[in-house]
Amino acid sequence: MKLGSAAAGAGVVWPRRMLAEIQAARATPGAWAPTVRALLGPTEVAASALEAAKSAGAVYADVRFSYDQAESLFPFVGPTYPGPRRTEHIGWGVRALVNGYWGFAGLDGVATTDDAATLGRAATAQATNAARGKPRTVDLGRIPVATGTWATPVEIDPFTVSYEEKADYMDSIIDDIQRRRYGVAHTFAYITVERGDRLFASSEGSSISQTIFTTTSRLEVNVSADWMSELDGQRAASFLSSAGAGWEYILSSPLRERATQLIDEALGARRPQPVDLGRYDVVFDAEATAQVIAASIGDATALDRAMGYRANEDGTSYLRDPLSMLGTFHVGSPLLTVSMNRSMPHGVATVKWDDEGVEPRDATLVKEGILTDFQTTREAASWLAPYYGTTHQPVRSNGCMGLVDRGASEPPVQVPPNLVMQPGADELSFHDLVKSTKKGLAFVGGQSSTDWQALNGVGGGSMVYRITNGELDGTVGPAQYLYRSPDFWKNLVAIGGKRSAAPFGLLTGNTVSAVPMKVTNVAITDPTRKA
């Protein structure tokens, strides 16, 4: 199914075979159900784990099952790319609470009723053992009993599309891009589709199953070295990242429409002008903003970090005294409002229930520059009870419990939710922000990271432009921006409007929706320049 360059620019090409499959998939929603149910096995397996935990003395127990499938594709199957990969991970885990102490037992594979009971007893035994220490209290609060099933709404289950068809589709796009302009050296692309089938049941009576789809892709255009600067050019598509969606995510991405722009940008990036180090007014596009939001606000407002629970691993937070900072601490300028959710359409962290059976609520973490809430789990929500009490809010988890790496056979931990930076009232775009800047820089795309307190950070752009008199005036480099979170966000002077908002799926397993922004007085340095 090679589509020649004749099809180039004709918009998204939906081959007939795919259309037929789309229609078939639409006609039978929940076509996935039989396999999931068959693998999950009878609910007695889960019940047996809970029963065993309770009779061993657990005051609360929950059991999780995960069946995660992933398929990765590297359409250029050559000696350097390992070709298609399939993984299938299956695991069980039981968590038990005894006298304020948590125990956990996990096992990979399809468990029997007896295995599940053994897990239940083992988890309780670990909790009982830990409970010999000094007293500790855990307040899980009350949550409504959750029952039912849910699946990420997808138009095309990516596992119903064959490997060959996926590879052909991507190959045809790559062929097209390679032929568009002289100088395109190499186009790199990959697609990973994931499907996670989850079961959760608790001793409180919750029993739910969910199917979560994620599609991740990257398209990167590399152009050969410029004859003068001897620099290569590279540009990755910002419209392709990660989404809680099926194969339609790839089909609906403007791969062909935007290809020429990608190539032009890559070619244009090969002769960067040197930049004087110092402080500038900087305009960030939506993607660059999303990166800074995730690295600074996202990490800082995770309550387990802020309370010191992850001090020995990822780190803590500069918002280190949540109870005294909530409602008063200035995270940034009044233009900054950031909320969290696990309900955004196509969000990577979007679920109906989190991994404690909580239906997550949308919460405003930062309202007009003031810290107003944290990302929480059931246990963590109780730590903020005094604040919630004085502000007349229910003490309730925001629903941030999740599974990582190995799925259900590892203890669940707090995970990042989807984040939304609220757009400004005025309908400004990236280019409007550039127009309002006399002298400055513009960062497009790129990465950003912070230290272990989410306090000091550094980031770079895939493209960095000079702004002169309101116009983009050629690329510059190498350049990176340095920031100290509270100071940086105080200097936020303008943000884009509703129409400029765009979501970006991040490697951390969540989606950040952001708008372009303009920040004054940003320190610009050379990433390779030593002291």
Place this chain on the structure above:
Amino acid sequence: MRTLHQKRTPPASLFAPQGFLSRDECQALFAQVVGLTTGGGTTKLRVSSTREGVAEWALNRTRVVSDAQHTDLTITRTIAGAEGWMRTRRLDADGLRHAVRMAEYLRLAHRPWPENLTDPYVDQPISHPTLWSEPTYQLGAEGCTDLAQQLIAPAESAGMISTGALRVVAQSEAVMRSDGMARFYPTTEIQCSMTVRDTGGTASGWAGVNHYDIAKIDPAALAATALDKARRSAHPVAVEPGRWTAILEPQATADLVAMIDAEALDRLKAEMRQGPFKGPTLGTSKISEQVLDRRLILRSDPMDPEGGFVPFEENDGTPYLPVNWIDKGVLKELKYREAYALAKLGYDHALLKPPDFRLTTAPGVPTMSVEEMIATTDRGVLVTRFSGVQLVDFGSLLCTGYTRDGVWLIERGKISKPIQNFRFIESPLFILNNLDAVGTPVRVFAPGSAYVAPPVRVRDFSFVALADAI
């Protein structure tokens, strides 16, 4: 759906008696996999089977104690030189059959690899380091929980906050191939690390180590070190970033030396003009040139008494050999695969770089303890460890990151005060060429790997900015 499930033979219990799969169990699994294959060719099964006991604590209380068994299988089917593989954690018959079929199906999308079309397999001997310790295995999650209480106690009674983790791993790594390879290696590991902070958030100290044998580490001493560092690091003051004489404790040295990794020590990459060891022209490398200070040796050896590791590559069973990658500062070897050896060197043995290393001094080189280094430093900084180290430039191995959990100013031979953390931009190759003094290498914290590194004193370490995180 229920009837569908009931029709199947119920799976056997997944719990392995030992907590992980034994040699016999791995072989039985392999026989089962081979029995499911169709279409000829060769079959490879990698089994990584683990029992993991973890006690994690936070704010002086046990946060969660976990006891888990993990099994990872990778089934590779190679037919006519093209291979396809599938990873799974299902050990039931349906799961295995599905995985074998999937590997055979995915193979169709692959081109033949030259390495798969070489002569018949000849077994190469592997070394046999001791990596199993019965007391470590017996410790389990329960032992970790009890030990954690003892590690928390000193910090708690000093009014400080301890957060950390004790993890005991008993693991078997097996690689079996239908053309004759049968590797199996059981290992144990204890990982112990903790951070002690004060209640006001003005101080943080860290200590950690991992080892196969609990008898070779001293958790109580680590707890004391973390507490001591926390106490001494309270209320740090800011000093100017810039080029400093820096004393790096062994963990800090290892955090940077780890960046001279398998990617950098790659012969093919170097000859294709990539990375720090590329030669002046295409097809050349820096082998036989001096790349580090003449006092240093960068070595990896499965039989290393302090830093031994599983003696074969865990995916394909290729033996790891004892290698001095850098000997007395001179680059001696770069890793290569079998295909490279066949094409360029005329033999078919790969030379692989394990993720483990020992940075040590050449015989006869005088060493200095950290205390002696401090006593002989007029003005410098002492670094406990680095955090968030990222590669900035592959060509020079320039990295960036932050100091963390204890940085002190040294003045006139004494630690004078705790100072704020820095962000740095520096290359391990640069600092190991600017070596002032070097100490005795010790085992440091590198979960799942074995790193042995010395404390070093280096000139002109480039700290580029203050980072006031604590």
